[in-house]
Amino acid sequence: MTGQDAEDQGTGAPVLAFEEVCVRFGDTEVLRSVTADVADARVTVLAGPSGSGKTTLLRLCNRLEVPSGGTVRFRGDDLALLDPLALRRRVGMVFQRPTLFPGTIAENFAVAAPDGGAEYERQLVAVGLPGDWLDRPADELSGGEAQRACLARTLLTGPEVLLMDEPTSSLDPAATRTLEALGVGLARSGLAVLWVSHDLGQVRRIADACIVLHEGRVADSADAADYLADRDGPGDAGRGGTP
Amino acid sequence: MTSAATTTVTTGYVGWLGLVASLSLVGIAVAISIWQHLGLERSLIWASVRAIVQLLAVGALLAVVFSPHVPLIASWAWVLFMVVFAADTIRRRAPEVPGALGLALMSLGLATVVCLGVLFGLRIFPLNARTLIPLAGMVVGNSLTATVVAARRVVAEFTDKRAEVEARLALGISSRDSARPYVRDALRTAMISQIESTKAVGLVFLPGAMTGLILAGEKPLQAVLVQAAVMFLILGAVATTAAAMSLGLSRRLFTPDHRLVRLARVAT
Secondary structure: OEHHHHHHOOOOOOOEEEEEEEEEEOOEEEEEEEEEEEOOOOEEEEEOOOOOOHHHHHHHOOOOOOOOEEEEEEOOEEHHHOOHHHHHHHEEEEOOOOOOOOOEHHHHHHHHOOOOHHHHHHHHHHOOOOHHHOOOEHHHOOHHHHHHHHHHHHHOOOOOEEEEEOOOOOOOHHHHHHHHHHHHHHHHOOOEEEEEEOEHHHHHHHOOEEEEEEOOEEOOHHHHHHHHOOOOOOOOOOOEOOO | OOHHHHHHHHHOOOOHHHHHHHHHHHHHHHHHHHHOOOOOHHHHHHHHHHHHHHHHHHHHHHHHHOOOOOOOHHHHHHHHHHHHHHHHHHHHHOOOOOOHHHHHHHHHHHHHHHHHHHHHHOOOOOOOHHHHHHHHHHHHHHHHHHHHHHHHHHHHHHHHOHHHHHHHHHOOOOHHHHHHHHHHHHHHHHHHHHHHHHHHEOOOEOOHHHHHHHHOOOOHHHHHHHHHHHHHHHHHHHHHHHHHHHHHHHHHOEOOOOOEOOOOOOOO
16 A cells, blocks of 8 residues: 555545655765655554665654655645744654653653643553653663653644654564554554554564655555565665564 | 072062972973973973963063053953953854854853952952952853853754753743753853862862962961952852853854754864
């Protein structure tokens, strides 16, 4: 399934749209004329080999990066014209490695929602962690627990879109499945989830739609189908195994 | 014994013979280097000769600047030279810091204006060449190391903890608030050494200004008062330069739309 398929399935206007987007770092062209859409209420997976530009494309969505050319739109508005801080609370992000700040879980949550104390316990439970863990030091959590706490911290900002940058790459299979279930559940509850992965098994398990990148471009449908079928598609490097 | 000889003994006056005799202490350092095969003999001798030449040159220049016929503007020019030279030293000692020269000029200039403004504005010292140049030297010289530490620490924090900083930005936190914990750590590191020195003063060591005054025959209480004012001057100067450098640098490390810039790795 491609990003275009997502729109074809009648879910309305795309929440995120990339129009001829290019990104260049010095002499390196990371993204080349990428055009794709991301729809509400579903998991869209950004797949492709390592170095294909997946993370860069994801970081464009909350303006941690800006395009060298083209336009990224959020609900039809050009991202470049939106207040980046307000945008980032509407387009939340979970990073590849769990990045909890020093202190307790509650102190981490307070960074995201200083006045949201009543929500902390509910959000902790929502990601499958015990509600009485708020006073637990963040550095005592396992990788999977820490990543779920990061997800909870992001959700406290009330995002409409959730960007997941290979969030399971450092987790064991059980923790991976837990996080996948949480991502799919959030999509079912109405969030747009844009999930970066090069793990084909994961793509099959969670993707409602898929955008395949290869060398900075959106792979055409035949190449994308080959890649997703684990045939000789666009590049083999970095293909994940099936858990 | 003549009265001149008595003066020599009680005030610590050092003549040319005394200076030559004091070189025997450098001889001890050279002997240790030879004994332990440190290979530092040439450096020790070169450093000592260079120190004497530099100090003599400075002494000759000071004699001119301190002359009552020379206007105070010459002393201010001296201060400006010290600030520029120190800023260039900071740039060379912290090559990985973007825009180090401009930031160092701003930080040192600010500390000099603020600290000397307080000292002379409140008439703690009279404003003349004899007070301006040494006090400005105290500000600039003691701030130099702290400024380098602050600048390098900020860059290291933002490089090593880039993921943490971006995680804060991604939560919709402003660049200034996202930077605050890391700037705070850098500032603490830069200031802690001077705070420890201030705490140990008088117990562990007698600082330079006080030692100099006592050797010159000043009463200990007056020496203590001058030294205390100088210590507070240094503390204020270190805090001002480190804060100005840390905050100024942290602003340079973000774009106006709250993105963390990519820092080039520099071999140091």
